[in-house]
Amino acid sequence: MLKVKDLTVNYGVIAAVRGIDLNVKAGTIVTLIGANGAGKTSTLNAIVNSVKKSGSVVFDGIDISKMATHKIVKHGLSLVPEGRKIFINLTVEENLRMGAFNNDEDFENLRNVVYDKFPRLKQKINQAGGTLSGGEQQMLAIGRALMSKPRMLMLDEPSLGLAPKIIGEVFEIITELKNDIPILLIEQNAFAALKIADYGYVLENGSITLSDEAQNLLGNDEVRAKYLGG
Ligand SMILES: Nc1ncnc2c1ncn2[C@@H]1O[C@H](COP(=O)(O)OP(=O)(O)O)[C@@H](O)[C@H]1O
Ligand SMILES: [Mg+2]
Numbered sequence: 646m647l648k649v650k651d652l653t654v655n656y657g658v659i660a661a662v663r664g665i666d667l668n669v670k671a672g673t674i675v676t677l678i679g680a681n682g683a684g685k686t687s688t689l690n691a692i693v694n695s696v697k698k699s700g701s702v703v704f705d706g707i708d709i710s711k712m713a714t715h716k717i718v719k720h721g722l723s724l725v726p727e728g729r730k731i732f733i734n735l736t737v738e739e740n741l742r743m744g745a746f747n748n749d750e751d752f753e754n755l756r757n758v759v760y761d762k763f764p765r766l767k768q769k770i771n772q773a774g775g776t777l778s779g780g781e782q783q784m785l786a787i788g789r790a791l792m793s794k795p796r797m798l799m800l801d802e803p804s805l806g807l808a809p810k811i812i813g814e815v816f817e818i819i820t821e822l823k824n825d826i827p828i829l830l831i832e833q834n835a836f837a838a839l840k841i842a843d844y845g846y847v848l849e850n851g852s853i854t855l856s857d858e859a860q861n862l863l864g865n866d867e868v869r870a871k872y873l874g875g
Contacts, residue, residue, distance in 0.1 A: 652700035654688070667853070670827065681833060718795075725789075737774065787822075800819065839863045855867070
């Protein structure tokens, strides 16, 4: 579904992503794990062309390496950004409407699908985004991304700042989404991510140092020592 080859991002003299390859197959969750500053967000931003990059990105058979970000979204690849970036002064419903900018005629249907997936949001339709809990804001950010009718979803650190119990809840929803669309999950929380992923890549200093079935990475001594607390 997504094929990334030799992806490179430089910010001036800083080499943030150093020629990485990664693949996401239909029907799977793939995770890219790495410490703070490893280059995870830069990788996602490069895939959707919101930072300058080199390398090739093919999504569903089409080369999107040079495509404008809004066209990439329209083409079916949607990103839930780091820090959620919901509109804090807009209501839950208005936030969802912003996500449907490409599909305004389908708004009601799409919205109902999202409310079915996130009953908690349905209870808070008219509440301002900024007054939701962290977990609810993450659900809203995911719901908003789904309003663009994506054929693949990329999530940048959805667990950030959430209590363990809420991480479990959000990750359960992400696991359910896999039945509909493939997911690229970027995480610093390697344990939570590898538990729900099919395949994983380890990013260190802009390079992929390990990649394997998620189960194998969970059992890998080096991964355990570095990312899973031994
Ligand atoms: N806009 C930018 N300008 C300069 N350096 C940046 C910029 N964004 C990120 N970096 C640097 O690139 C590296 C990778 O950052 P980032 O992709 O945000 O990592 P991660 O998401 O894994 O924490 C870091 O060293 C960071 O300081
Ligand atoms: Mg990041």
